[in-house]
Amino acid sequence: MAHMYEVAKDDFGLGHTGYDGMYKYMTDAFDCDQWVNPNYKVQECNEFSDFLYVIGVDGNKEPLESSEYFLSILNAMMVSISFELWNGREYNFIAQFIKQKLLQINPFLANDEVAFKNARGYIFAHSSEVENKHGLHALAAAHAYSRLNNVSFDIEKLKQTMLNCNFREGMAFCALHKALTE
Numbered sequence: 001m002a003h004m005y006e007v008a009k010d011d012f013g014l015g016h017t018g019y020d021g022m023y024k025y026m027t028d029a030f031d032c033d034q035w036v037n038p039n040y041k042v043q044e045c046n047e048f049s050d051f052l053y054v055i056g057v058d059g060n061k062e063p064l065e066s067s068e069y070f071l072s073i074l075n076a077m078m079v080s081i082s083f084e085l086w087n088g089r090e091y092n093f094i095a096q097f098i099k100q101k102l103l104q105i106n107p108f109l110a111n112d113e114v115a116f117k118n119a120r121g122y123i124f125a126h127s128s129e130v131e132n133k134h135g136l137h138a139l140a141a142a143h144a145y146s147r148l149n150n151v152s153f154d155i156e157k158l159k160q161t162m163l164n165c166n167f168r169e170g171m172a173f174c175a176l177h178k179a180l181t182e
Contacts, residue, residue, distance in 0.1 A: 028115070044175035048168050055079045070149045077142040078158050082165035084138050088131030090173060095127045097180040 056076045062069035102109055102119050109116040146153035 028119070042172070042175045042179050044172040048172040051168055052079065052083065067151070070151045074142060074146055074149075074151050074153070075157075075161065077138060077145060078161040079165050080138040081135055081142060081158065082162040083169070084131050085135035085162075086131075086166060086169050087126070087134070088129070090169075090176075091123055091127040091131060093173070094176070094180065095123050098123045101180055 056079065062072055098120055099116075102116065106119075109119060143153055145151070
């Protein structure tokens with residue numbers, strides 16, 4: 001739990017002053033009141049999000065304390081490992097384009113240095129080594145989980161999970177690249 005807390009506290013902004021406002025900064029910058037604004041919908045990204053939901057939430061309906069349940073949770077953790085390790089590259093990539101895209105969508109940000117900095121903050125807070133650390137914490141959590149629940153941590157399964165996840169995320173990444181450079 002301590003390892004997964006390290007991932008969650010950064011992703012949810014726990015203990016980070018001003019982080020809770022980042023959602024508002026981004027929605028203000030893109031002139032929308034919610035992320036589901038159809039103008040910014042990228043189908044491949046939504047498909048990847050649906051995949052994550054099925055693996056991480058919807059796919060864990062086996063009876064508690066059953067071996068199937070333990071395996072489904074471990075599988076979700078393996079996807080988390082892959083996702084977090086890929087995420088760092090994704091945020092680093094987006095960081096290259098976010099300034100230009102924000103100004104393209106909301107040119108008034110050029111005149112408001114604080115609002116512009118706040119709008120970019122979410123992307124820059126997740127770039128660099130933050131997501132790599134999340135991946136390592138997710139890996140440590142999966143190892144601990146498998147030991148505590150007597151479930152085999154299969155490296156070959158992790159490899160296949162990572163390849164599958166990376167393929168799916170790669171399609172979303174290509175679509176995101178297209179959206180950011182249009």
